[in-house]
Amino acid sequence: MRDVAIVGFTQTKHRRRVDERNEVEMLMPVIGELFEDLGVTIGDIGFTVSGSTDYLAGQGFSFVMTLDAVGPFPPISESHVEMDGAWAMAEAWTKIQTGTVDTALVYAYGKSSPGSLRDVLTRQLDPYYVAPLWPDAISLAALQARAMLEAGLTTEAELAEIAVRNRRSALDNPFAQLALDGDVDALLAAPTLVSPLRRHDCPPITDGACAMVLAAGDRARELCDRPAWIRGLDHRVEAHTLGVRDLTDSVSTRLAAQGAGALGGRYDFAELHAPFTHQEVLVRSALELGSDVAINPSGGALAANPVMATGLVRMGEAATRISRGEGDRALAHATQGPLLQQNLVCVLEGE
Amino acid sequence: MSDLISQIPALADVEPVRSIRTPARLDYRFTAGEATSRFLRGLAQRRILGERCSVCGKVYVPPRGPCPTDGVPTREQVELPHTGVVTTFCIVNLQFYGQAMEVPYVSATILLDGADIGLFALVQEIPYDQVRMGMRVEAVWVDDDQLAPTLESIKWFRPTGEPDADYESYREHV
Numbered sequence: 001m002r003d004v005a006i007v008g009f010t011q012t013k014h015r016r017r018v019d020e021r022n023e024v025e026m027l028m029p030v031i032g033e034l035f036e037d038l039g040v041t042i043g044d045i046g047f048t049v050s051g052s053t054d055y056l057a058g059q060g061f062s063f064v065m066t067l068d069a070v071g072p073f074p075p076i077s078e079s080h081v082e083m084d085g086a087w088a089m090a091e092a093w094t095k096i097q098t099g100t101v102d103t104a105l106v107y108a109y110g111k112s113s114p115g116s117l118r119d120v121l122t123r124q125l126d127p128y129y130v131a132p133l134w135p136d137a138i139s140l141a142a143l144q145a146r147a148m149l150e151a152g153l154t155t156e157a158e159l160a161e162i163a164v165r166n167r168r169s170a171l172d173n174p175f176a177q178l179a180l181d182g183d184v185d186a187l188l189a190a191p192t193l194v195s196p197l198r199r200h201d202c203p204p205i206t207d208g209a210c211a212m213v214l215a216a217g218d219r220a221r222e223l224c225d226r227p228a229w230i231r232g233l234d235h236r237v238e239a240h241t242l243g244v245r246d247l248t249d250s251v252s253t254r255l256a257a258q259g260a261g262a263l264g265g266r267y268d269f270a271e272l273h274a275p276f277t278h279q280e281v282l283v284r285s286a287l288e289l290g291s292d293v294a295i296n297p298s299g300g301a302l303a304a305n306p307v308m309a310t311g312l313v314r315m316g317e318a319a320t321r322i323s324r325g326e327g328d329r330a331l332a333h334a335t336q337g338p339l340l341q342q343n344l345v346c347v348l349e350g351e
Numbered sequence: 352m353s354d355l356i357s358q359i360p361a362l363a364d365v366e367p368v369r370s371i372r373t374p375a376r377l378d379y380r381f382t383a384g385e386a387t388s389r390f391l392r393g394l395a396q397r398r399i400l401g402e403r404c405s406v407c408g409k410v411y412v413p414p415r416g417p418c419p420t421d422g423v424p425t426r427e428q429v430e431l432p433h434t435g436v437v438t439t440f441c442i443v444n445l446q447f448y449g450q451a452m453e454v455p456y457v458s459a460t461i462l463l464d465g466a467d468i469g470l471f472a473l474v475q476e477i478p479y480d481q482v483r484m485g486m487r488v489e490a491v492w493v494d495d496d497q498l499a500p501t502l503e504s505i506k507w508f509r510p511t512g513e514p515d516a517d518y519e520s521y522r523e524h525v
Contacts, residue, residue, distance in 0.1 A: 022384030025416040028424060042422060058379030068415065071422025114379040123375070132373040 004096050005220040005227030006323075006348065009316035010034040011210035014177040014304035017113040018207040023057060027109050027209045028069040034105075034211045038223050042071050045213070046101025048078045049092050051085035051108040052308045055120050070105065077101070084108065085210065085312030086235075086273075086334030086344045092214050093233055102219045108309035109209035117205050117307065125338055126240050137338075138202055142194040144247045144339050145278040149196055151248045153285075156196060159277040160187040163200040163302060166280075170299025177304040178204045203275040208306030210313050228319035228330075228348045234259030235334075235344035242339065253286035253333065253343040260345045262287065268327030269294040271314035273334045275301040282340060283333055293331075297321065311335060315346055322350040386414035386425060391500035393430075397492055401466055403427040409467035413502075433490040435463035435470075435508070436516040438524050442479050457482045461508055462524045469524055472502075476509035484525075485515035 010033045012018075018026050035041060042048075048070055054062045063080050072078060081087045085108020092104035112120075118136035125131040148154050161184055170179035187200045213223070220227040236252035236259070238245055245251075257263050270293050274280035284295065296302075298317040301310045311334025318332040329349050336342040383391060386402055390413045393400035401412035402425035409418065410429050418425050440459035443452070457479050460469035474482050476491070488508035498504050 019382060020385055020388075022382050022387070022416060025384045025386070025424070028417050028422065031422065055377075058377060058381070065415065068417040068419040069422055071418070071420060073420040111382075114382060115377055120377060123377075127373065128371065131375075132371075 002097055002099070002216045003220070003229055004093055004214055004216050005224070005229045006212055006315065006319035007215045007220050007224035007227050008034050008038045008213040009210065009320050010037065011175050011309075011313055011316065012208045012306075013175050014206045014208035014306055016177065016205060016207070018111060019113070023052075023062060023109055023111055024066045024069050026111065026207065027066055027107065027211075030209050031069050031105070031107060031211045034213060038213055040103075040213070040223070042076065042105070045103050045105045046077065047092060047095045047104040048072070048076055049080065049088040049095075049104065049106055051081045051083050051088040051106075051312065052110065053082050055123055056110055056112055056115065056117075056307065058115055066109065069107075083308075083342075084273075084334050084336045085309050086315055086346075087311075087336065089212065089214065089312060089315055089346075090233060090235055090344060093230060096214060096216050102216045104214045105211065106214065106312065107209065107211040108312045110306040110308040110310070111207045112205050112307055113207050121307075121338070125242075130242065138194045138197065140242075140338055141202070141276045141279075142197045145196050145201070145276065147247050148278050148281065153248055154278055154281045156188060157184065158281065159201050160184045160198075162277040162280050163187060166296050166300045166302040169297050170303035173298045173303065175304065176299045177206050177208075179299060179303055197276065201277040203301050203305035204303075206304050206306040208304060208309055210306075210309050210316055212312065212316050212319075224323060226323045226325060226350050228322040228350060230346060231349045232260030232262055232347035233345070235342065237337075237342045240341065245339075247339055248282070250282045250286040250340050250343060253283055253335075253340065253345065256343050256345040257287050260347055262331055262345050262347050264288065265329065265331070265347065267293045267329050267331045269297050269318070269321065270331040271296055271298060271300065271318040271333065273301055273311045273314045275305055275310070275335075277302065279335075279340055283335070283343075287331060287333065287345070289331070311344065315348075318346075318348050322348055325350070384416050386416040389428065390414055394502065394504040395498050395500045397498060397504070399431045399433060399463065399490070401429045401431050401463075403429050410465060411468050412463060412466045412470055429465065431463045431465050433463075434511060435461045435466070435488060436521050437474065437482065437484060437486045437488055437508075438462050438469050438521050439484060440474065440482050442482075455479050459508070460524075461488060462521050467524070472505060473507035474509070475507040483515070485518060485521070487511045487513040487516060
């Protein structure tokens with residue numbers, strides 16, 4: 001296996017609505033800043049891969065138009081996943097492992113504001129038996145939260161504490177959309193949005209983008225003083241049909257963690273992609289993280305949720321912290337699909 | 352599948368479902384973006400505004416934001432003349448739903464003078480079978496009270512009567 005590291009990461013200041021710019025205009029400055037930070041051009045990049053979904057823009061092949069942001073001429077080696085950018089990162093890592101390239105650009109973006117995100121996300125469900133019922137994303141999450149409460153795996157008070165902690169951490173994150181110093185009792189006094197979830201249990205709706213460069217071996221050391229080395233990476237998928245899954249467990253997170261060699265390790269912090277508060281409980285449990293591990297120093301998906309980029313932001317936030325020397329070893333997690341259907345786990349380490 | 356169904360006695364004689372209809376509709380608020388918005392606002396003033404890449408110097412119309420060759424924002428606005436060349440065209444012979452024109456008619460790619468990318472438009476005021484590559488054309492605008500931030504502010508292009516352009520002058524854009 002080749003040693004591969006995250007050597008650079010940039011993101012937008014995440015916002016509820018980026019009204020003035022289209023997708024490519026939102027993305028272009030992020031990639032420009034990343035290249036400038038690293039002192040590279042597209043000609044120095046061996047492979048480019050992105051993650052996004054045209055359902056957010058409501059425009060077929062919109063991901064092809066955003067490719068303009070990298071200046072893909074002369075023609076480049078390029079790929080796209082209709083997945084969170086964390087899976088684009090997995091593809092880039094695999095490509096570098098083949099030995100054909102030493103560097104890769106990974107980017108992801110999500111502009112949720114043009115449509116109704118709750119409804120757009122129903123289109124990822126089983127098209128015959130579930131999607132025609134239009135169960136919106138918050139209602140589905142509420143089903144899962146209810147199942148967890150009934151199973152005694154969490155309490156509404158614990159969920160409120162998770163919301164408060166994440167958004168308090170986000171006060172130190174200049175890119176966060178929702179950062180505040182909340183009060184658990186005040187939050188619990190609020191009415192439910194979709195029972196048992198309250199507004200604070202749900203992620204904000206976000207427009208945003210991020211970009212990352214991966215590099216192998218000495219090339220990584222040239223580009224970055226302290227690369228964040230990928231020591232383990234794996235992703236697993238569960239059944240599409242919600243009814244055959246145990247919604248109170250995240251089997252695919254556990255399997256991915258096993259595959260990545262992530263279980264039982266010592267971590268300074270973890271960045272978990274848990275859009276809803278109860279999902280942090282699930283993911284944390286599947287990853288067997290103890291109370292000594294700081295969860296989501298960035299504020300996580302509860303502080304900014306640029307769908308299709310949120311998972312890659314977790315990888316980038318963890319890597320940036322390691323590169324800054326704010327920790328030696330971190331766990332980063334990403335999810336995709338309804339109710340944590342697919343999960344990716346990555347172990348990052350500084351030298 | 353019919354074997355599976357026939358194993359349930361109550362469904363033994365039921366015809367299998369071969370298809371279902373699941374209508375879906377999602378509404379979006381489209382964001383044209385900064386560059387395309389500048390272009391569209393120009394059309395409402397009877398102006399065609401392209402944008403030039405500061406790296407390669409190419410002029411894009413309509414501008415989309417980036418130079419697709421260099422990946423940088425096109426920042427310099429360039430006002431283009433309303434004349435150009437038909438680089439390629441097609442004769443539309445099929446009637447389709449929502450069609451505003453009577454067939455046959457001509458859709459063409461028009462390279463405006465000073466632009467580096469073709470604009471998609473109709474060609475009228477000439478029999479359809481006389482439209483040709485290299486033909487010089489000019490924009491025909493709607494009346495002032497109908498001008499709006501839309502490409503429909505240009506009704507179509509028509510021949511100027513000038514001699515045809517030399518193929519070499521537009522071959523890069525075909």
